[in-house]
Amino acid sequence: MSEVVTWIGSSLAVAGALAAIIGSLGVIRFPDFYTRTHAASITDTGAATLMILGLILISGWSVLALKLAIIWAFIMLTSPTAAHALTNAAYGAGERPQLGPWRLFDRDRKEAER
Amino acid sequence: MPSFATPLDANTIVDIALLAMLAVIVVAVARTRSLLTAIILTSVYSFISAVWLVVMDAADVSFTEAVVxxxxxxxxxxGAILLTRSECSRIPWRETLLPLLLVTVTGGLLVYAALDLPSLGDPSAPANIYVGRLYLQHAEHDIGTPNIVTAVLSSYRGFDTLGETTVIFAAGLGVALLLGFGERALQDTPRPSMAKMAESGQHVVLRVSAKMLIPMISIYAFYVQFHGDLGPGGGFQAGVIMAVAIILHALVFGLQETMESIPPQLARGLSAFGVLLYAGVGVVNLTNGGNFLDYDHLFPRIFEEGLPDSHLVGGHHIWGQHFGILAIELGVFLTVASTMVTIFYAFAGRAPDLSPHGEG
Amino acid sequence: MLLAAAAAGLMTAMALGLVRALIGPTSYDRILSANSFGTKTVMFIALIGFVFGRPDFLDIAIAYALINFVATIALMKFFRYRSLQASLSRLAPAKDTGADAGGAP
Incomplete structure (x- = not known):
């Protein structure tokens, strides 16, 4: 039984690592800063969730599982906040997304017409 | 729990990969002219070196690298590049030749010397046979803390750690002498009313998550402080974490708010008090007939015999060692935390408070 | 063995993430990369403790998870306000012109 649980946990950890690789590829491949943020922040929280869930399964009911859960909670709190702060700062400082022919906001359209 | 031991080869591969990343970052930092880029890359450098120290099994050092x-x-x-420019000037290539030669020669000599070093974990290496082996064999009996790093740092080599704490205090003093204490920030503009704060909807996310995080970071600092003799951690790491909590408060709620709750006078006072507490513990030992910082003599003999579980018969002063380490770790904690806060105040309080419209 | 594979994969992701920190055209790209590198570091330290059978490394991972974010906040204030001492609520620009405030770094 515990063999199976360990195996499942390890597979989840591998899945988390794969998610992290995909996120890194997205950060390299995507065209502008905002899409890159999207790739990085979503895969960060997703990979962390998968990996920590896997490690919790491996460690079983112990203080380790509690510490892992604490790490998960902190990552869930800080990583999206940091991404939000960063995009907020970038947009405020004049970095504009590549939108092609579309304009999402009136403000952007006016700016483009200028 | 099953063990997941891997052969030594895996360890070597991880080492090589991490060191290669470090080398790439160092070259990039040396080549960039934007100081901001250099700072960001240096933070990545410290991430990698913390991971590398974990792989090398040096948990306490890695902890320090992580928090700092x-x-x-x-x-x-x-804070430093806010006070200067964020670009460094170009240096003509002729002027780089002599430094390049010096660095190459020194590096070559170091590599040549490193060939003679014993390999990692060699049991007959000088570091492992004389005093190191004595520490490993006797720490459990002499001091009674499971984490031998803490035993060595705060008891066997307590005098060295006193010196390091004094160095941190002196560093804070040096920054304060150069930049002041940042108290100018208190006088510049009137403090905003709480109503105005609640009214503005900007940065709600940051303020709410900072409010949730600051207490947790502080509690974690105390965990690291009091858990230091059981696992990785201790006064230094806990002090830095506590300082980070205070700095986060200053970043999100403004320097003035922080300075009102932790005045600069208090910060620099505690910074000196920590060193005083550390050295004072040593003086108490002297008055009780021991050597300086020899915690076996922290309590007078008569008082110690009355304590429960006293192991005086075997020469093991469990209470003296425990309370001595606790006291000096508290001193280190106070000095490190308040010195970091003082340095932050000095840098952040000096930068002009500009309007949000860029260069103002 | 699977865990070692996960560690190898995570290290690959770290190396790939480093690329954007090195080439990233804007500073924001670099910060984004550094921040996500920090999250991967947390995961790697937690994982490597299990791989080497020394799970007490988790304390370091907790410290990273808590602290990694503070430097990003400082960088964000650097970009938007050019000051570390400003209060985020006091300097907040009015809502209608909010997003246009601040000069490019």
Whole structure:
């Protein structure tokens, strides 16, 4: 039984690592800063969730599982906040997304017409 | 729990990969002219070196690298480039020839010397046979803390750690002499009313998550402080974490708010008090007939015999060692935390408070 | 063995993430990369403790998870306000012109 649980946990950890690789590829491949943020922040929280869930399964009911859960909670709190702060700062400082022919906001359209 | 031991080869591969990343970052930092880029890359450098130290099994050193590199050093470096330019000037290539030659020769000599070093974990290496082996064999009996790093740092080599604490205090003093204490920030503009704060909807996310995080970071600092003789951690790491909590408060709620709750006078006072507490413990030992910082003599003999579980018969002063380490770790904690806060105040309080419209 | 594979994969992701920190055209790209590198570091330290059978490394991972974010806040204030001492609520620009405030770094 515990063999199976360990195996499942390890597979989840591998899945988390794969998610992290995909996120890194997205950060390299995507065209502008905002899409890159999207790739990085979503895969960060997703990979962390998968990996920590896997490690919790491996460690079983112990203080380790509690510490892992604490790490998960902190990552869930800080990583999206940091991404939000960063995009907020970038947009405020004049970095504009590549939108092609579309304009999402009136403000952007006016700016483009200028 | 099943063990997941891997052969030594895996360890070597991880080492090589991490060191290659470090080398790439160092070259990039040397080549970039934007100081901001250099700061960001240096923070990545500290991430990698913390991971590398974990792989090398040096948990306490890695902990220090983690808290200092990820938190304090980036922020203080940012404060520094706020006071100067964020680009460095171009140097003509002729002037780089002599430094290049010097660095190459020194590096070559170091590599040549490193060939003679014993390999990692060699049991007959000088570091492992004389005093190191004695520490490993006797720490459990002499001091009674499971984490031998803490035993060595705070008891066997307590005098060295006193010196390091004094160095940190002196560093804070040096920054304060150069930049002042940042108290100018208190006088510049009137404090905003709480109503105005609640009214503005901007940065709600940051303020709410900072409000949730600051207490947790502080509690974690105390965990690291009091858990230091059981696992990785201790006064230094806990002090830096506490300072990071205070700095986060200053970053989100403004320097004035922080200075009102932790005045600069209090910060620099505690910074000196920590060193005084550390040295005072040593003086107490002297008055009780021991050597300086020899915690076996922290309590008078008559008092110690009355304590429960006293192991005086075997020469093991469990109470003296425990309370001595606790006291000096508290001293280190106070000095480190308040010195970091003082340095942050000095840097952040000096930068002009500009309007949000860029260069103002 | 699977865990070692996960560690190898995570290290690959770290190396790939480093690329954007090195080439990233804007500073924001670099910060984004550094921040996500920090999250991967947390995961790697937690994982490597299990791989080497020394799970007490988790304390370091907790410290990273808590502290990594503070430097990003400082960088964000650097970009938007050019000051570390400003209060985020006091300097907040009015809502209608909010997003246009601040000069490019």
């Amino acid at each position: 590199g990820a938190g304090v050093s980036t922020i203080i470096a940012l």
